[in-house]
Amino acid sequence: MKMREINMILYIHIPFCKSKCGYCAFNSYENKHGLKEEYTQALCLDLKHALSQTDEPIESIFIGGGTPNTLSVESFERIFESIYHNARLSLDCEITTEANP
Numbered sequence: 442m443k444m445r446e447i448n449m450i451l452y453i454h455i456p457f458c459k460s461k462c463g464y465c466a467f468n469s470y471e472n473k474h475g476l477k478e479e480y481t482q483a484l485c486l487d488l489k490h491a492l493s494q495t496d497e498p499i500e501s502i503f504i505g506g507g508t509p510n511t512l513s514v515e516s517f518e519r520i521f522e523s524i525y526h527n528a529r530l531s532l533d534c535e536i537t538t539e540a541n542p
Contacts, residue, residue, distance in 0.1 A: 449497045451528075453484070453520065455509040469507040481516040485523040492527040499524075500531045504538040 454468065457480075461471045470476070502524070512520075524530075 447497050448501075449495065449499045450501045450503070451499050451524070453488075453502070453504045453509075455504060455506040455512055456480070457506065457511045458508045459511060467505075467507065477512060477516065481512065481519055485519055488520070488523040489527050492524065496529065498529040498531040499534055501535045502530075502537070504536075506539055508541070509538050510540045 456467075456469045457473055457477060458465075458469045458471045461469060
């Protein structure tokens with residue numbers, strides 16, 4: 442029996458927004474600036490644990506929310522360091538982030 446190829450896709454949810462859109466049903470919070478640092482720390486720990494469970498290369502990373510670009514550059518650096526140190530990325534790994542609104 443032939444084993445099927447596994448395509449690993451990583452979704453990262455950043456639940457912070459500058460304001461909550463009336464049509465939005467996603468898990469998101471506005472003006473929770475004090476929680477961003479704690480959330481980033483918890484996310485990095487979660488990534489370390491989850492990514493250690495497989496050695497399959499990640500084919501795609503999607504960062505959604507909320508509004509992911511409300512995080513600081515330093516927070517994104519820590520998130521990507523957690524991914525880099527705990528996972529293998531495919532040579533053509535696609536990385537996408539929402540930046541709306």
